[in-house]
Amino acid sequence: MKRIAIDMDEVIADANFRFAEWYTRDHGIEFTHEQLNSKRFSDLLQDDHKYLIKEYVYHDDFFKDLPVMPGCQEVIKDLYDKYEIFITTAAMEFPNSLLPKLDWLGKHFPYISWTNIVFCGDKSIINADYLIDDNVKHFKRFIGQGVLFTASHNHDVVWDVRVNTWDDVRKLLL
Amino acid sequence: MKRIAIDMDEVIADANFRFAEWYTRDHGIEFTHEQLNSKRFSDLLQDDHKYLIKEYVYHDDFFKDLPVMPGCQEVIKDLYDKYEIFITTAAMEFPNSLLPKLDWLGKHFPYISWTNIVFCGDKSIINADYLIDDNVKHFKRFIGQGVLFTASHNHDVVWDVRVNTWDDVRKLLL
Numbered sequence: 001m002k003r004i005a006i007d008m009d010e011v012i013a014d015a016n017f018r019f020a021e022w023y024t025r026d027h028g029i030e031f032t033h034e035q036l037n038s039k040r041f042s043d044l045l046q047d048d049h050k051y052l053i054k055e056y057v058y059h060d061d062f063f064k065d066l067p068v069m070p071g072c073q074e075v076i077k078d079l080y081d082k083y084e085i086f087i088t089t090a091a092m093e094f095p096n097s098l099l100p101k102l103d104w105l106g107k108h109f110p111y112i113s114w115t116n117i118v119f120c121g122d123k124s125i126i127n128a129d130y131l132i133d134d135n136v137k138h139f140k141r142f143i144g145q146g147v148l149f150t151a152s153h154n155h156d157v158v159w160d161v162r163v164n165t166w167d168d169v170r171k172l173l174l
Numbered sequence: 175m176k177r178i179a180i181d182m183d184e185v186i187a188d189a190n191f192r193f194a195e196w197y198t199r200d201h202g203i204e205f206t207h208e209q210l211n212s213k214r215f216s217d218l219l220q221d222d223h224k225y226l227i228k229e230y231v232y233h234d235d236f237f238k239d240l241p242v243m244p245g246c247q248e249v250i251k252d253l254y255d256k257y258e259i260f261i262t263t264a265a266m267e268f269p270n271s272l273l274p275k276l277d278w279l280g281k282h283f284p285y286i287s288w289t290n291i292v293f294c295g296d297k298s299i300i301n302a303d304y305l306i307d308d309n310v311k312h313f314k315r316f317i318g319q320g321v322l323f324t325a326s327h328n329h330d331v332v333w334d335v336r337v338n339t340w341d342d343v344r345k346l347l348l
Binding site: 005091093095098115116117120122126 | 266290295
């Protein structure tokens with residue numbers, strides 16, 4: 001059975017939503033869907049607000065109750081019948097994310113066992129056939145095929161296998 | 175550069191010490207060094223105390239300030255010059271262990287970056303040349319060479335590459 005490793009933020013969990021939500025709360029500024037999808041969130045902010053990115057992402061509540069990315073629950077459920085599924089997230093950078101991420105997975109993907117959840121940093125440590133991730137840096141030394149999941153920050157990145165939506169993942173792997 | 179993945183409990187962190195310490199605290203019974211090294215801790219307990227194992231290991235304080243296994247700091251420091259070192263621990267089974275383990279590594283192995291720490295479950299997900307672990311089940315589907323670190327519970331396990339101490343690891347890998 002082939003194995004798929006799947007990233008969390010911007011792939012199955014919408015962390016960008018939280019940035020936008022908190023920025024609106026703190027500064028009353030709302031971004032359109034098009035703005036949020038076209039640029040890295042930090043690039044939408046005026047220079048003297050860019051420090052907020054770090055302040056937000058290290059906050060204990062940042063990773064709690066993030067929205068699920070559209071379509072991923074249905075597609076991962078179907079992939080689960082044909083592949084070994086592992087969730088592989090570079091959570092170690094944000095110790096505040098460890099328990100919220102585990103809770104989130106238990107809530108939205110209860111059938112994925114704790115044995116198949118990986119909190120790591122450098123994803124070259126992952127032994128899988130595919131890695132679905134929004135960050136191309138993780139593909140450089142990855143043993144399998146990297147599948148770039150389109151996110152606001154990677155539109156200009158060149159990579160041979162790219163998916164824009166979970167429907168694209170279905171077409172590619174099922 | 176070849177890569178070594180290293181387990182935590184009973185390999186670099188002495189979790190057995192905590193079991194013994196708390197059991198003495200709660201029941202006034204002390205085990206000798208020989209007893210602790212000869213049997214799985216649960217096998218030392220009378221039947222109506224065996225439930226304590228689960229009670230202890232899921233306690234928030236269980237993984238805090240565990241003693242460092244003898245010799246591992248010196249040997250890992252030397253291995254670090256010649257290998258990529260990753261710490262790979264099946265921490266997902268014990269969510270209470272996640273933050274204490276991260277703190278412990280920061281304290282005792284401050285030069286090991288967050289990028290090289292992996293909290294996982296099924297270690298067949300690990301892409302490394304060697305895995306030093308006290309649990310042979312992790313070697314079954316492991317892509318590299320499993321190195322069995324002797325612990326009280328694995329004396330009778332048959333495995334082709336076994337080390338009894340960190341000095342043995344030095345002889346094997348340096």
